[in-house]
Amino acid sequence: QSALTQPRSVSGSPGQSVTISCAGTSSDVGGYNYVSWYQQHPGRAPKVMIYDVTKRPSGVPDRFSGSKSGNTASLAISGLQADDEADYYCCSYAGTYWVFGGGTKLTVL
Amino acid sequence: EVQLVESGGGLEQPGGSLRLSCTASGFTFSSYEMNWVRQAPGKGLEWVSYISTSGTTIFYADSVKGRFTVSRDNAKSSLYLQVNSLRAEDTAIYYCARGFPYDLYFDYWGQGTLVTVSS
Numbered sequence: 001q002s003a004l005t006q007p008r009s010v011s012g013s014p015g016q017s018v019t020i021s022c023a024g025t026s027s028d029v030g031g032y033n034y035v036s037w038y039q040q041h042p043g044r045a046p047k048v049m050i051y052d053v054t055k056r057p058s059g060v061p062d063r064f065s066g067s068k069s070g071n072t073a074s075l076a077i078s079g080l081q082a083d084d085e086a087d088y089y090c091c092s093y094a095g096t097y098w099v100f101g102g103g104t105k106l107t108v109l
Numbered sequence: 110e111v112q113l114v115e116s117g118g119g120l121e122q123p124g125g126s127l128r129l130s131c132t133a134s135g136f137t138f139s140s141y142e143m144n145w146v147r148q149a150p151g152k153g154l155e156w157v158s159y160i161s162t163s164g165t166t167i168f169y170a171d172s173v174k175g176r177f178t179v180s181r182d183n184a185k186s187s188l189y190l191q192v193n194s195l196r197a198e199d200t201a202i203y204y205c206a207r208g209f210p211y212d213l214y215f216d217y218w219g220q221g222t223l224v225t226v227s228s
Contacts, residue, residue, distance in 0.1 A: 001171050036214035038154070045204060045218040046154065052212050089154050093213040096168050098156040
């Protein structure tokens with residue numbers, strides 16, 4: 001049950017795009033199309049932004065998109081806004097457990 | 110409106126026990142799988158446990174297996190986590206999270222309850 005690997009931090013200016021990677025193994029990310037992404041602002045509970053690798057829940061802007069290639073998933077955010085500044089976590093189902101990434105702090109410059 | 114409200118956290122000594130609760134409202138609790146996810150201070154999210162709608166299927170993270178026990182009472186719309194043999198590394202905010210049917214992700218989260226393990 002090893003954590004998925006994410007960059008510790010990414011940054012971008014308002015209006016720009018960023019991508020956050022999430023590296024796993026064939027036992028988790030690569031083995032299932034059940035990767036989800038969560039946004040967490042300080043002091044708040046996580047909020048799902050992407051599920052099933054590419055799907056957006058109702059209410060999540062289409063500036064957020066997900067993808068996967070092999071054992072690595074990615075979250076792309078376009079048209080950065082100040083409120084996007086938060087921690088982002090990927091998560092993958094792995095058969096009898098779920099595993100999260102270590103989290104990525106997104107800074108909007 | 111879906112609401113999940115955790116309670117039962119607090120300060121406990123190493124080796125001690127606590128029972129965390131999560132009370133659900135705004136949806137048919139018995140139709141949803143539930144999970145516990147924790148977050149140590151300043152750290153990332155860690156999935157802890159899963160329980161199926163009927164309670165017959167249960168999974169645990171290796172880090173808590175044998176020490177934590179998840180259960181549910183559908184009549185009371187409540188989820189529980191019995192945490193025993195507490196260690197300093199169990200210090201965290203414990204969130205209950207609803208599982209979205211079939212898609213295996215967490216669609217609603219509570220605000221969490223803080224467990225602090227310290228002598």
